[in-house]
Amino acid sequence: MWKAAIEDALVKIKDNTKRFGDHFPHVSFNGKYDLNPNEDWTNGFWSGMLWLGYEYSGDEAYRETARRTVQSFKRRMESHRVLDHHDIGFLYTLSSQAQWMVERDEEARELTLQAADVLMRRWRPNGQYLQAWGLPEDPQHGGRMIIDCLMNLPLLFWASQQTGDERYREAAIKQANQSRRYLVRGDDSSYHTFVFDVETGEAMGGATHQGYTNGSTWSRGQAWGVYGFALAYRYTGNPLYLDTAKRMATYFIRHLPEDHVAYWDFDVPMEKDTYRDSSASAIFAAGMVELISHLDAGDQDRAEFEEKLRLTLESLVCHYSTIGEQDAEGLLKHGAYYVRGNTAPDDFMIWGDYFYLEVLMRMDRGIKGYWYE
Template sequence: MWKKAIEDAVQKTRANIERYGDLFPHVSDKGKYQLNPNTDWTDGFWSGMLWLCYEYTGDDAFRQAARRTVESFRQRLDNNVSLDHHDIGFLYSLSSKAQWIVEKDESARKLTLEAADALMKRWRPKSQLIQAWGPEGDPNNGGRIIIDCMMNLPLLYWAYEQTGNEKYRDVAVIHAEKSRRFLVRGDDSSYHTFYFDQETGDSLRGGTHQGYRDGSTWTRGQAWGIYGFALSYRYTGDKAYMETSKRLARYFLKRLPEDHVVYWDFDVPVNADTYRDSSASAITSAGLLELLSLLPADDGDRAYLEEGLNRSMKGLVEKYATTGEPNAEGLLNHGSYHIRGGLAPDDHVIWGDYYYLEALVRMDKGITGYWYERK
């Protein structure tokens, strides 16, 4: 089942190289991906898919296409195009850092370190956090963190390992600890966002941007936390991050619906018209693979997490993948972007495609993503 799914994903990605040219897919509208000239926060996922396909197949067409995206990311950084946010980790871990990991290209390493420096500009010393969105001092977003940033921190951890400069690690650890304390609730659910006073750093309140309501649990946010805290454990060895990832994972898996692919929020009323978010299940599946790779063999949660991983991936492959739809551009149906904002509530989303492919190739060939150096 996994092999067939991978071969279909590779075939679709190969067809999309010509279809997209020098542009980058974001979310789709009625099955057709909306493209941009490397100006969105999601553009690294396309680059990452190309590198995964190259590693899986050895086909140089994927390598050449991936290298072209890295050159585009070089120009984006040089010209400071749409980088006023924390998702620089998503952009450069899956493009230039991927190239460094795969090819040991020194120019790609240098570009990735420059991207880490760009992310460090989001650090706010007074409030001791990495600001998610907007310019410094922004009245709405100046003191806001969001759980998605847990997947951006690996860029800083990696930069510390490459340079020995402790500023990268220190900022990542402070932000991860703040996220653990304030974004993760006592019942193992999570806030999407949390607000702090910009001058004092005092905690203010939790909230949401894309979830059902401020106190609900947005499923994609929970997924970011599962994977992100596992990665913070890998880099730091702090067992609190391992336990946090496990807590978030147990909460997620206990609430899988009958077909094992989650709705867009765990607290939204469910009826026949309630949207799913296949991307949340794909991120969680990839995150569970990472978490399981770090757990001791005798860990008491291992069997439960393995069973949950298999249920999630089987649900995606059997009911949500576009296998058997040869003209489909995306790999997964029924992803959601921003339902409350009316943006792509039920379509392909490129990050869902990426994490689905990452999980598949890791299960089949042990190929990890590009969040850390391989040993």
């Protein structure tokens, strides 16, 4: 099943290289991807899909297109265009770092290290966190950390390994610790964001940006936590991170509907037309593969985790993918971007497509993606 899904996906990706040209897909509207000239936080996912396509198939067409995306990211870095947010890892881990890992291209390595420095500029000593969006004085976003940022910490861990500079690693560990303390609640659910006083660093309270309410559990955020803490464990060996990933995974599993694909928020009223978020379940599945890789055969949770991973991935392939839909631009239907803002609440999401492809390739052939070497 995984191989057939991958082969179908690779055909669509190659067709999309012709459709997209030098632009980058973001989210879709009525089945057509909205494209941008490398100005959004999601652009690295397209680059990552191309590198995965090349690793799996050996087809030079994927590599040449992937290389062009990295050159686009180089120009973005040189112009400082739209880099004032925490998503630097999503952009450069899956583009230039991927190129370094696949080709050992020194220019790509240097570009990725520059990206790590850009992310470090978001470090806020008062509060000890990486600010999600904007500048400290931003009236809406000043003092805000975000659970998504756990997936950007591998960029800092990698930079520390490459350079021997412990500043990157120390910042990543402190961010993971603050995320565990403030974003993960006592029942193992999660806040989307947490706000600190900009001047003093005092903890103010949890909130949401894309979830149902401030106190609800946004499913994509919970999935970021599962994968992000599992990766933090890989880089540090800290058992607290592994335990947190396991607890967040258990919460995710306990709140899934019968078909094992999450609603966009775990606390939203479950009605006939309530939106799913296939992208949250794709991230969760990819995170579960990483999490399970750290569990001993005798771990009491391993068997259940393996079963739920299988059920989730089978549901995505059989009921949410575009297998057999020749002209489809995306790989996964029924993703949700920003439901409360009525922004692409039920369509293709490029990050959903990326993580779906990543987990399929890891299951089929052990191609693990680019979060660590």
